[in-house]
Each structure stands twice: as structure tokens, then as C-alpha cells.
Amino acid sequence: MESIVSKVLDKVDIQILDILQKQAHVSNAEIARRVNLSSPAVHTRIKRLENEGYINRQVAILNPEKLGFDLLCFVFISSNIHHAEKLDILEEAFRQMPEVLECHCLTGEYDYLLKVANKDRKDLQSFIRKLNKLGITKIQTSLGLREIKYSNVLPILDEEIE
Amino acid sequence: MESIVSKVLDKVDIQILDILQKQAHVSNAEIARRVNLSSPAVHTRIKRLENEGYINRQVAILNPEKLGFDLLCFVFISSNIHHAEKLDILEEAFRQMPEVLECHCLTGEYDYLLKVANKDRKDLQSFIRKLNKLGITKIQTSLGLREIKYSNVLPILDEEIE
DNA sequence: GCTGAAAGTATAAATTC
DNA sequence: GAATTTATACTTTCAGC
DSSP: OOOHHHHOOOOHHHHHHHHHHHHHTHHHHHHHHTTTOOHHHHHHHHHHHHTTHHHSEEEEEEEETTTTEEEEEEEEEEEEOHHHHHHHHHHHHHHTTTEEEEEEESSSOOOOOEEEEESSSSHHHHHHHHHTTOOEEEEEEEEEEEEEEOOOOOOOOOGGGO | OSSSHHHHHHHHHHHHHHHHHOOTTHHHHHHHHHHSSOOOHHHHHHHHHHHSSSSEEEEEEEOOTTTTEEEEEEEEEEEEOOHHHHHHHHHHHHHOTTEEEEEEEEEESSSSEEEEEEEEHHHHHHHHHHHHTTTTOEEEEEEEEEEEEOOOOOSSSSGGGG
């Protein structure tokens, strides 16, 4: 059975995407060597992959501890709001808050899961206050004690899936 | 009150880090223009920031939906294991699983929070089976219904903190 | 897709502040 | 000590095939 992906992306595209999602700064010449292609061919493919939306963005992952972000929290929110427009406003507020790194709408007991980076307890408190001002009252906050794994790498290589 | 950060990083370093954590592919010349410095000066600073561990890595963020990862899950785990060595083995197993994007040790009801990318229900089931084989029985899985925000950007610019 | 050349970029060296 | 300018190597990008 062929997956949807293989209809538009060939094996080389997948290889290129996998190299880039692990190390974005690898040169086209080096990628070309690894996938047995010329460097202009690799360049053309990367541009195509960007234009077609397979690559969202290229970023540097900073070290949170070295930059003073000692307090990573996971905040579980029940909104109790069921008016679509008000939910839009709430979600836009989450997007605008710089300390909110991630926000997901979830199934289960809580409606939203937020990943929040704060420098200290004072910052965390002011963040919780912001949530309260938005009318959010049912909040459960879990502190991140230790990061076991933090990756952006999607398992797109077939070999990786057992 | 001066923060610990400002003793080793000046304002320009922070500006450079902020540009890179948002767009890693910006050229040194363009960064130089934005921070009013020459491009070799920017280059030297970036190398220093890398060597001193402020920049962990540079990566391309791929589009999970376009690559067939329709099933993002958050898995909450209570290990019931209190033997340090066995926990190490468990955590190493999480690190090795390609579908586990993130794993955090948490305070609260559950010991671990995992962010897991699967293509479909079949993959999710085989993932849950892998957890069971590791001796994990208390699992609560929440499905990610919608991504409201997904960012790596730490709020390191003073202007961003209200 | 390739080769090869042009334009742009990163890095090193020498120099100034 | 950290910046700048100048010089060189490397990379990307655009032709022509």
C-alpha cells in the first residue's frame, strides 16, 4: 500500500527533508553528496519543498536554561466558554502571549494544553493573572521538572518506524 | 536589578539570538544591517554563542499534516517505578522512540508527559503496545484536535515581556 | 537532471580604534 | 578587546545543454 505522501514526494525528497529537519545548516553540496545528486538539483528540490509547504520555517533552537528560563510549565485549561467568537478571542490571546510556546486544543478533561516558558515564580504568577483576566478559572498547572526529550524530528524515514 | 544573562550577553547578542530563533536562514550581512555591526563581527558573535551553548541547533520545521502525521497525541504516564536504574531505562526508551517528539518529567498526577506524532490509529495502537511492553499500565491519552500555536521562540527581548 | 560560470555569503587575515 | 576593512574560499543560483 502506497501512502499519500509518496505520490508527490519521492525517496530523495524525503531524504532531503530528513536532513534539513535534523540540521538546517547543511550545505546543498553536502546534501547532494549524501543523496547522490548535483547541488543545483538539490537546490531546486528544496525550493519546491518550501513553496509547496513541506518546510514551514528554519529556526535556531536556543538553550532555555542558559537564557534564564528555568520554569517550564504545562497549563491545562477548561474554558467553560462555548461561544465560537469568544473562543477565537481566547485563542488569539494565547497566540499573542510570548511566554506561551505551544497551545493545543485537546480531547479529554481539559480543552487546552499550554506549554509556557517563564523565568521565575514572579513571571509565572503574572502569567496566571493574565489567564484569570481572560475569564479562565479552571486551571491546572504542572511544573516541568526535567526535559527527557525535545525534538522537532518527524519520523518520515521508513527505516525509523518499526 | 541586572539579570544573570546580561553579565555575559549584551543587547546585541540577544538581538542576534532573537533573529536566529525566528529565522535561522537570515544572512550575516542582513543581521549586521539590523544590529548596526559589520558582518564579520556578527559572524564572530554567532560562533561564540554556538560554542558557549546558547544555540542548541538549527533545524527546519516540517509541516506534519502535509507529511501525513494527522494524529498528534499527548500521553500522560504514571510509571509506578521508583527504582532509579529502571527509570533511566524507561527514559532512554522514550528518547529512542521516533514517534515521541517530546518527553517531560512533571509534577502532579502523572510522572511523564509525552508528545507523540502518529500517522493513523494503527500507528497509535502499536505505540501504546510498545508502552505496555515497557511495563507502563497507567496511561491517559489526549488527542490533539487543533494546533493553536507551535513556537520555539523564547521571549528574550525585554519589549516582549509586559 | 547535469555542467560550469556568475553572484552572493561566510570566514580568515591584517589593521584600526 | 572588539570592531572594521580587505581578501579569499565557499555556497547558492542561474544559464545553456
